Amino acid sequence: MADLDCTVDLGRGLRLRTPVLTASGTFAYGFDAPLVDRGALGAIVTKGTTLRPRSGNSPARIAETPSGMLNAIGLQNPGVDAVRREYAPRWAAWDLPVIVNVAGDRLEDYVEVVRRLDGVPGVSGIELNVSCPNVAAGMQFGVDARLAAQLTAAVRAATSLHLMVKLTPNVTELVPIARAVADAGADSVSAVNTYVGMAIDLRRRRPVLANEVGGLSGPAIKPLALHAVWEVVPAVSIPVVGMGGISGPQDALEFLLAGAAAVQLGTVNYVNPNAAREVLDGIRGYALERGWSDLRPFPLRASPVPSHA
Numbered sequence: 001m002a003d004l005d006c007t008v009d010l011g012r013g014l015r016l017r018t019p020v021l022t023a024s025g026t027f028a029y030g031f032d033a034p035l036v037d038r039g040a041l042g043a044i045v046t047k048g049t050t051l052r053p054r055s056g057n058s059p060a061r062i063a064e065t066p067s068g069m070l071n072a073i074g075l076q077n078p079g080v081d082a083v084r085r086e087y088a089p090r091w092a093a094w095d096l097p098v099i100v101n102v103a104g105d106r107l108e109d110y111v112e113v114v115r116r117l118d119g120v121p122g123v124s125g126i127e128l129n130v131s132c133p134n135v136a137a138g139m140q141f142g143v144d145a146r147l148a149a150q151l152t153a154a155v156r157a158a159t160s161l162h163l164m165v166k167l168t169p170n171v172t173e174l175v176p177i178a179r180a181v182a183d184a185g186a187d188s189v190s191a192v193n194t195y196v197g198m199a200i201d202l203r204r205r206r207p208v209l210a211n212e213v214g215g216l217s218g219p220a221i222k223p224l225a226l227h228a229v230w231e232v233v234p235a236v237s238i239p240v241v242g243m244g245g246i247s248g249p250q251d252a253l254e255f256l257l258a259g260a261a262a263v264q265l266g267t268v269n270y271v272n273p274n275a276a277r278e279v280l281d282g283i284r285g286y287a288l289e290r291g292w293s294d295l296r297p298f299p300l301r302a303s304p305v306p307s308h309a
């Protein structure tokens with residue numbers, strides 16, 4: 001059987017050997033998942049990393065829902081300096097690119113985190129989590145096209161690394177925000193982050209999560225996330241990395257058909273450590289059955305530029 005070229009070029013030197021990535025917050029910094037078959041992965045995306053260490057929210061920080069989970073971890077992370085000094089040297093010895101997810105509540109903090117990661121061996125790219133509240137403006141960067149563009153432009157100027165901007169779906173219209181960050185210098189966009197939700201404990205008569213609200217992920221959000229990707233792909237001329245509720249090959253294939261250049265797996269990692277391998281095998285099987293030699297024929301609609309270079 002002919003072999004399939006699974007590589008994906010996301011641009012600015014970020015070339016992935018497969019289109020399957022781990023999603024931020026579900027794979028920590030890549031050291032604690034011995035059961036996951038790394039050979040199936042194109043890259044690891046880390047937990048959201050901030051300028052200073054954060055201990056996160058108090059418990060309960062996670063709640064199960066019938067087809068997904070709510071989380072309000074509160075960006076628990078060791079801070080950028082620990083990441084740079086302790087983790088990056090270990091990543092540098094891997095054959096797998098690591099994309100650091102970056103968070104902050106002030107534009108200056110994001111810029112500083114990215115500046116400290118720029119040129120550090122072992123760091124192959126930045127994923128900008130724009131779903132953080134901007135202290136000055138009092139709203140999330142990612143819900144306002146102008147703020148999202150300002151943040152993207154400032155971070156763009158601070159790094160020569162691949163810059164992926166992760167969109168929040170908690171907006172009325174996603175497309176203008178995707179366009180704004182693309183115009184401001186993003187190399188790719190990833191879509192989507194979690195949907196805001198909550199659960200209430202009937203017996204204790206209070207919200208289940210200590211933070212009251214959290215982010216909904218898992219199978220419940222897949223049709224919504226797929227639609228978000230479907231909308232964003234034709235609106236931008238940079239690659240779109242799709243995620244949200246992917247629980248197996250069928251879901252991942254739908255995202256690739258919708259035009260995603262690659263997919264991220266999040267919540268599924270908690271229930272099936274073999275998911276990345278199964279998804280990759282499913283993608284390979286689908287393409288090979290159709291006689292394709294690479295991933296370029298996937299998108300159902302022509303995009304403004306080829307999303308698989």
Ligand SMILES: Cc1cc2nc3c(=O)[nH]c(=O)nc-3n(C[C@H](O)[C@H](O)[C@H](O)COP(=O)(O)O)c2cc1C
Pocket residue numbers: 023024025026047048049069071073075101129166192193194216217218219221243244245246264265266267268
């Ligand atoms: C426990 C948990 C922690 C997360 N932490 C982050 C984070 O730090 N930064 C971020 O951008 N997204 C974070 N996410 C969102 C995921 O990366 C992903 O966008 C979302 O869960 C949807 O994908 P899924 O349904 O496959 O999990 C987190 C998700 C979960 C479940």
